[in-house]
């Protein structure tokens with residue numbers, strides 16, 4: 360199964376190819392929603408991060424792990 364992280368990595372790689380390998384040009388890409396000529400559907404994801412942040416399930420999993428580690432530390 361392809362994960363969201365893998366998809367974001369593929370988009371990041373594609374954007375780097377699009378900009379000739381320049382990280383700065385990817386960051387400054389002008390094909391965002393404010394573009395006058397043409398927009399790119401990958402723009403919001405070009406930095407390899409989800410602009411909406413982690414899903415609720417991922418946040419809950421992180422909290423669960425944190426509580427588990429806290430309990431383990433207090434018992435040690």
Ligand code: SF4
Nearest residue numbers: 374377388390399402
């Ligand atoms: S968002 Fe689109 S136009 Fe901009 S670098 Fe990525 S692929 Fe290229």
